[in-house]
Amino acid sequence: MGLLLAPPMLWLGVAYLGALAALFVTSLWGQNSFTGQIERVWTLDNFRDLFSIEVYRTITFRTLGIAALVTVVDAVLAFPIALYMAKVASPRLRRLLVIAVLMPLWASYLVKAYAWRGMLSEGGLIAWLAAPFGLDSPGYGLAATTLVLAYLWLPYMILPIYAGLERLPDSLFEASADLGGRAATTLRRVVLPMVFPAVVAGSVFTFSLSMGDYIAVRIVGGTGQLLGNVVYDNAGAANNLPFAAAVATVPVVVMLAYLAAVRRTGALENL
Amino acid sequence: MRTTTTQRLTAAAGACLLALVAGCGTSSDDETTTDADGAAAFTPPDVPLQKSLGEPEGRVSILAWPGYAEDGSTDKSVDWVTPFEEQSGCQADVKYFGTSDEAVKLMGTGEYDVVSASGDASLRLIASGDAAPVNTDLLENYGDIESFLKDRAWNSVEDQMYGVPHGWGANLLMYNTDVVKPAPTSWSAVFDDASVYAGKVTAYDSPIYIADAALYLMKHRPELGIEDPYALDEDQLAAAVDLLKKQNEHVSEYWSDYLKEVQAFSTGDSVIGTTWEVIAQVAQGEDVPVEAVLPEEGSTGWSDTWMIGADAANPNCGYAWMDYITSPKAQAAVAEYFGEAPANTRACELTSDAKFCDAYHATDADYADQIHYWTTPIEQCLDGRSDVRCTDYGDWTQAWTEVKG
Numbered sequence: 001m002g003l004l005l006a007p008p009m010l011w012l013g014v015a016y017l018g019a020l021a022a023l024f025v026t027s028l029w030g031q032n033s034f035t036g037q038i039e040r041v042w043t044l045d046n047f048r049d050l051f052s053i054e055v056y057r058t059i060t061f062r063t064l065g066i067a068a069l070v071t072v073v074d075a076v077l078a079f080p081i082a083l084y085m086a087k088v089a090s091p092r093l094r095r096l097l098v099i100a101v102l103m104p105l106w107a108s109y110l111v112k113a114y115a116w117r118g119m120l121s122e123g124g125l126i127a128w129l130a131a132p133f134g135l136d137s138p139g140y141g142l143a144a145t146t147l148v149l150a151y152l153w154l155p156y157m158i159l160p161i162y163a164g165l166e167r168l169p170d171s172l173f174e175a176s177a178d179l180g181g182r183a184a185t186t187l188r189r190v191v192l193p194m195v196f197p198a199v200v201a202g203s204v205f206t207f208s209l210s211m212g213d214y215i216a217v218r219i220v221g222g223t224g225q226l227l228g229n230v231v232y233d234n235a236g237a238a239n240n241l242p243f244a245a246a247v248a249t250v251p252v253v254v255m256l257a258y259l260a261a262v263r264r265t266g267a268l269e270n271l
Numbered sequence: 272m273r274t275t276t277t278q279r280l281t282a283a284a285g286a287c288l289l290a291l292v293a294g295c296g297t298s299s300d301d302e303t304t305t306d307a308d309g310a311a312a313f314t315p316p317d318v319p320l321q322k323s324l325g326e327p328e329g330r331v332s333i334l335a336w337p338g339y340a341e342d343g344s345t346d347k348s349v350d351w352v353t354p355f356e357e358q359s360g361c362q363a364d365v366k367y368f369g370t371s372d373e374a375v376k377l378m379g380t381g382e383y384d385v386v387s388a389s390g391d392a393s394l395r396l397i398a399s400g401d402a403a404p405v406n407t408d409l410l411e412n413y414g415d416i417e418s419f420l421k422d423r424a425w426n427s428v429e430d431q432m433y434g435v436p437h438g439w440g441a442n443l444l445m446y447n448t449d450v451v452k453p454a455p456t457s458w459s460a461v462f463d464d465a466s467v468y469a470g471k472v473t474a475y476d477s478p479i480y481i482a483d484a485a486l487y488l489m490k491h492r493p494e495l496g497i498e499d500p501y502a503l504d505e506d507q508l509a510a511a512v513d514l515l516k517k518q519n520e521h522v523s524e525y526w527s528d529y530l531k532e533v534q535a536f537s538t539g540d541s542v543i544g545t546t547w548e549v550i551a552q553v554a555q556g557e558d559v560p561v562e563a564v565l566p567e568e569g570s571t572g573w574s575d576t577w578m579i580g581a582d583a584a585n586p587n588c589g590y591a592w593m594d595y596i597t598s599p600k601a602q603a604a605v606a607e608y609f610g611e612a613p614a615n616t617r618a619c620e621l622t623s624d625a626k627f628c629d630a631y632h633a634t635d636a637d638y639a640d641q642i643h644y645w646t647t648p649i650e651q652c653l654d655g656r657s658d659v660r661c662t663d664y665g666d667w668t669q670a671w672t673e674v675k676g
Contacts, residue, residue, distance in 0.1 A: 037379075037399050047272040049669075050676060053669070053672045055672055055676060059676075080531070118538075121538040121540050122538050123539060140540065161422075199287070207561075221524075222524045223519060223522050223525060223675060225672075233668075233672065234668075239372055239375055240665070240668065254361075
C-alpha cells in the first residue's frame with residue numbers, strides 16, 4: 001500500500017506543492033530592470049507594487065467579475081440542460097446528450113477560440129445573425145471574452161449538475177406533487193436546494209478556469225487584460241519573473257478562499 | 272498502519288519541499304557583474320571569443336524576427352533557408368518571436384544558437400551574458416557591411432563587436448485604403464485624431480511602443496523638451512502615457528503577433544495603426560487593401576544584429592548562418608521581403624527592383640541617423656541630461672500595463 005502510494009504522493013509533494021512553494025519564494029525576489037535577470041535578494045517590493053498600484057487592483061476585480069459572470073451564465077445555461085438530460089430524456093437520448101456535451105472538449109481550445117474570433121469579427125457570423133434585429137456583433141472586448149469563456153467551460157458545469165440531478169430520487173418529485181407542489185415550486189423548494197452542492201462543484205471549475213485564462217482574452221478580448229495576461233506579460237515578455245510570481249499568487253489565494261467557502265456547503269463531496 | 276505511512280510520506284514530501292526552498296534561496300551561481308548602469312557603465316561578463324571555426328555540427332537553431340529566416344513555408348518563392356542548409360550542411364530550426372522582450376527571454380534559455388536582436392534587446396543580451404562576442408575575422412562578408420553600422424552603441428562594447436549588422440528600417444503607419452480617406456501623413460491619425468477611426472485603431476503591444484508616443488510628443492509638444500524618445504524623465508513618460516491612454520479608448524486591439532494584425536486588417540477590425548513593411552507585404556499578398564507610409568514626424572525603427580548565444584550548442588553552424596545571412600544574395604532576398612535597408616550594400620546590385628536600395632536609403636548614413644532606433648531605456652538619460660533620472664525599462668513595462676488598464 002505504502003509503495004503504491006509513494007510515487008503519487010511524491011509527485012504531489014514535489015511537483016505540485018513544490019512548484020507552489022517555488023512560486024511563492026520567487027515572488028519575494030527582485031529583478032535587475034536592465035538585463036531582466038533575477039536578483040536573489042529578499043524583498044516585498046513585488047507585493048507592495050501589486051497592492052499599491054491601482055491598475056493591478058482594477059485588473060484583479062475585473063478578472064474576478066468576469067470569472068463570476070462566466071460562472072453565473074454557465075450555471076443558468078447548464079441547469080435546464082442537465083435537468084432535461086437527467087430526468088426527462090430517454091436513456092438512449094441521455095447517452096447521446098452526454099456525448100454531445102463532451103464533444104466540444106475533444107476539439108482544441110485554440111481552434112474554438114479562433115473560431116469565435118472569426119464569428120465575432122466585423123461582418124462575421126454573429127454580426128450577420130444580429131443584423132435583422134438591428135444589433136451588431138459585440139466586437140472584441142470583455143463581453144466577447146465572457147461569451148467565449150462561458151462557451152468553453154459550459155461542459156464543466158453541465159456534468160456535475162447532471163451527476164447531482166441523477167442521484168436525486170424520482171420519488172421526491174412525486175412526493176412534492178402529491179403534497180400539491182407545482183413544477184415551479186418543486187424546482188425551487190426541492191430540486192434547487194438538493195442540487196446546490198453540485199452547482200457549487202461546477203462553479204469551482206468554471207471560476208478557477210476563468211480566473212487563470214489569458215489566451216481567450218488575447219484572441220477575442222481586444223484591448224482588455226486579465227490577471228493571466230499580467231502574469232504572461234511579465235513572465236513571457238517583460239521577463240520579470242518575481243513580479244509575475246507575485247501576481248500569480250492572487251488567483252491561488254482567491255481560489256483557496258473560495259474552496260474554503262465551498263467546503264462549508266459540502267459540495268466537495270460531489271466532485 | 273495506513274495513517275503512519277501517510278504521515279511518513281507527508282514528512283518526506285515536506286523535507287523535499289524544504290530542501291527545494293533552501294536550494295532556491297541560497298543558490299548564487301549567478302555571476303553577472305553587471306549593474307543597471309547601462310550602456311556606458313557596464314562591463315559585460317567574460318564570455319570567450321571563438322578563435323577558429325571547426326566542423327559544422329549539422330544543425331543550428333535560429334531565433335528570428337518574422338520574415339528574417341524564410342524557408343518557403345509562408346510563400347514558396349520566398350526561401351533563403353533551404354539554400355543555406357544545402358550549402359552549409361546545417362539543418363536550420365527557425366523560431367520567430369514577436370517582441371524584443373520575448374527574444375531576450377528565449378535567449379536566456381540557452382537553447383538557441385543565433386538571434387536577430389534589435390537595439391532594445393542586444394545590450395540586455397550582452398549585459399546578461401547570454402550573447403557572446405563575435406570574431407568578425409571568421410566572417411567573409413563582414414568587410415562588405417556598411418561602416419556606419421559597425422561598432423555602434425547597440426552592437427558593440429568597448430570596440431568589441433557582439434554581432435553582425437543585419438539591416439535597418441522604420442516602423443510604418445498602415446491603413447486600409449478603402450476606409451481611411453484621405454491618406455494619412457502624420458502619426459496624429461493614431462494619436463490626437465484617433466477618434467475618427469474609433470474602435471478600429473491598432474498599436475504594437477510592447478512597452479517599447481511608448482517611444483512612438485514620445486516621438487509624436489517630441490514633434491508636437493516641444494514644451495515637454497523631449498530630445499530622444501528613449502530618454503524620458505518622469506514627467507515626459509507621464510505625458511506619453513496620457514497620450515497612449517487616450518489612444519487606448521479608440522484601439523480595437525493591440526498586436527504582437529504579426530499574423531494577428533494581418534487578420535485584423537483583412538476582416539476590417541483594424542483599419543489604421545503601426546506596422547512593419549513585411550506585414551503590409553503579407554496583407555497585400557492576401558489582397559487586403561492596405562498601404563504603409565512613413566509619416567512626416569519620422570518614426571521609430573530598428574537596427575538589427577545577428578548575435579550568437581554564449582551557450583550555443585552549434586557555434587560553427589551559428590557562424591555559418593551569420594556569414595550566410597549577411598552575404599549579398601541572402602541580404603537582397605531578406606531586405607526586399609522584409610522591407611528594410613540591407614546592412615551589406617553589395618546586396619543592392621542583386622535586388623529584383625534596381626532602385627530598392629535608394630528607396631530605403633541603404634547607403635545614406637545621414638538618413639539612417641534620423642530614425643530613432645529601438646534602444647533599451649535606462650536610468651542614465653540617453654540624451655545626455657545628467658540633472659534628472661530617466662525612466663528605465665522596468666518603469667516602461669509598468670507604464671504599459673497601466674496604459675492597457
